[in-house]
Amino acid sequence: MGTIDVLFFLIFFLFPIIFASEECQISMCDNKSIPIRFPFQLEGQNLQNCGYPGFDLTCNSQNLTVLKLPFSGEFFVRQISYITQEILLYDPFKCLPRRLLSFNLSGSPFVSAFYQNFTFLMCPSSLTKSRYTSIDCLSNSTHSALATSSMSLATSMSASCEVISTLQVPVSRPVRYDEGFSSALNNDLHLTWYEPDCSICEAQGGLCGFKSNISQDIGCFYFPGKDGSNDGLKLFRIICFSIAVPAITCAVGIACFACFVDRTNHLNARRSTTAVAAAPEGPEPAIVMMGLDETTIESYQKLVLGESRRLPGPNDITCPICLSEYCSKETLRCIPDCKHCFHAECIDEWLRLNGTCPVCRNNPSPSPARVSLDSV
Numbered sequence: 001m002g003t004i005d006v007l008f009f010l011i012f013f014l015f016p017i018i019f020a021s022e023e024c025q026i027s028m029c030d031n032k033s034i035p036i037r038f039p040f041q042l043e044g045q046n047l048q049n050c051g052y053p054g055f056d057l058t059c060n061s062q063n064l065t066v067l068k069l070p071f072s073g074e075f076f077v078r079q080i081s082y083i084t085q086e087i088l089l090y091d092p093f094k095c096l097p098r099r100l101l102s103f104n105l106s107g108s109p110f111v112s113a114f115y116q117n118f119t120f121l122m123c124p125s126s127l128t129k130s131r132y133t134s135i136d137c138l139s140n141s142t143h144s145a146l147a148t149s150s151m152s153l154a155t156s157m158s159a160s161c162e163v164i165s166t167l168q169v170p171v172s173r174p175v176r177y178d179e180g181f182s183s184a185l186n187n188d189l190h191l192t193w194y195e196p197d198c199s200i201c202e203a204q205g206g207l208c209g210f211k212s213n214i215s216q217d218i219g220c221f222y223f224p225g226k227d228g229s230n231d232g233l234k235l236f237r238i239i240c241f242s243i244a245v246p247a248i249t250c251a252v253g254i255a256c257f258a259c260f261v262d263r264t265n266h267l268n269a270r271r272s273t274t275a276v277a278a279a280p281e282g283p284e285p286a287i288v289m290m291g292l293d294e295t296t297i298e299s300y301q302k303l304v305l306g307e308s309r310r311l312p313g314p315n316d317i318t319c320p321i322c323l324s325e326y327c328s329k330e331t332l333r334c335i336p337d338c339k340h341c342f343h344a345e346c347i348d349e350w351l352r353l354n355g356t357c358p359v360c361r362n363n364p365s366p367s368p369a370r371v372s373l374d375s376v
């Protein structure tokens with residue numbers, strides 16, 4: 001079989017995979033909201049096989065992104081991290097403790113990383129006044145609602161207060177010393193999902209999706225943003241990958257991923273400006289990773305967050321990579337074209353490995369590696 005035959009075989013074999021991934025667009029409720037892509041899908045878009053069951057989202061009349069849980073109703077989506085497979089939700093009526101009193105994740109693909117027992121109490125306002133943090137949205141004119149994870153505190157209060165309920169509450173991380181009454185329940189609801197597992201694919205800058213309209217198998221696709229290059233180039237890249245030596249690329253891929261997920265080791269992270277391709281396990285390893293060079297990364301605007309923690313552009317108060325809330329005086333870096341901002345250390349790490357914005361997957365600017373490939 002000659003070279004041409006091999007190319008024809010690869011074109012016919014690979015084209016359906018590329019086609020399937022391109023059918024599924026990244027959608028948003030409006031241009032300031034969260035990009036929605038696999039495994040999530042905007043309901044009613046009539047795109048075939050672009051979302052995983054249980055991951056349907058809707059847009060409300062204010063263009064906010066809404067997730068409906070089968071047994072717990074609607075929540076607004078604050079942020080999705082496709083890399084860490086986490087979603088931050090909040091109550092449309094700003095009273096998460098009320099929602100937690102009857103919270104049930106059955107029938108949904110989401111779970112909480114941690115649960116903690118909380119006792120909810122109703123105490124006479126005269127008793128609690130200025131002594132404890134009460135849950136205002138559950139309180140009335142005569143009684144204040146309190147919640148605590150401390151059994152001893154709950155027991156000591158139960159003489160003068162009515163215990164509403166003691167139940168397991170999903171928390172982002174367990175409260176260790178709940179001396180007073182916790183106001184932590186007012187934070188966002190922090191959930192995760194394990195199936196489908198696209199974290200390796202996402203961390204390598206790929207896009208996850210079903211391999212075809214009829215398949216339930218998950219694949220990983222390299223997809224260079226909306227302003228991306230033509231199909232021929234994509235095909236070229238995938239063919240290049242397909243004929244690369246798997247053993248070497250696998251080893252490099254594992255090393256890169258390990259570096260990326262370990263934020264504490266970020267200073268030692270591998271600086272990658274060359275094309276690297278691999279996926280050790282999980283989704284189809286059709287990824288070409290192309291990072292930006294240090295000069296390009298440094299040229300992107302940095303800003304130090306002020307006391308007000310007000311961010312420019314389409315940004316929320318959480319970093320879309322690590323999902324931690326920004327603190328004042330933290331250094332952020334924003335991508336010039338799409339204006340998405342991140343912790344500087346989070347995005348620098350990412351951009352060394354990937355040439356696209358982790359949120360919208362647009363190419364911020366061509367990297368030297370990409371320019372050389374484009375000119376082939």
Ligand SMILES: [Zn+2]
Pocket residue numbers: 319320321322323324342343346
């Ligand atoms: Zn971060």
Ligand SMILES: [Zn+2]
Pocket residue numbers: 335338339340357358359360361362
């Ligand atoms: Zn972006």
